[in-house]
Amino acid sequence: MLIATWNVNSVRTRLSQITNWINEVNPDILCLQETKVRDDAFPLSHFEELGYAVIIHGQKSYNGVAILSKFKFENVNKGFINENEGGDISKKFNEQKRLISADINGLKIINVYVPNGSSIDSDKFDYKIKWLNHLSAFLDEQVNDDDLVCFLGDFNIAPNAIDIHAPQKYEGGIMASKMEREALNNVLKGRFIDSFRIFEKNTGHWSWWDYRNNAYELNKGWRIDHIYISKNLSSKLKSCVIERSQRENIQPSDHAPVLINIEIDNQNEDYFDGDDDLFEI
């Protein structure tokens, strides 16, 4: 089973590139971030015609997440539902559409677009840390020890110095600060594994290159898009790759897709046949 994450930086602008990549790779589940479109303008039927069930959680201009799946969705959550934290707090963190999750083919899929944070001393940085803390509480409530979990998306955090092209310049700054990494580790709580690092221990592998300053051509990138899996899936993980060729498209997203292959028995009776409306929420 192929599962991918891709910050597409506008699903409508990138529609033909996403389509081409789907036709090339044929992922079973594709999680998108920065769709940048209201739900009523999302190109839903386009992906349904490609054989996917689709759930979306978007807003005008900014943010927005979606999941495409060849299998039916169950237990769909859009945004935070966090009873213990109180409705008002969840409401505050639900204003920006950055989280969507569902059970798919026996897996719990949690797709996130973590706030960027702007700069360390900004209000947006404060929001990023608090958003991550809220996410931690959400996972505590939603994830049980024996769940098979795939927790993926644009985290806007380089987990380690080797995930940055110039750590001597950027360590300690935005996306590479101690506070962000501690908040991320608190979310992960030792219950998840970074798929990419199972296979690749060295530096030099990036998932995002700035549009500015010729960053891609100079290969000045960061690894900030991640696929975390629960430990009980580690023996089933066959590969994890960054599809960096997508960053070479004409008018590309600034992010490349990240893709895992995981050995899960397909439950054929749950295969989405395009005529079934059970996935509609």
Place this chain on the structure above:
DNA sequence: ATGGCAGAAGCATTCTGA
């Protein structure tokens, strides 16, 4: 320290991203 580049909204320019 600032700007570089890109997308959306909307029609000039601003806001946001990472």
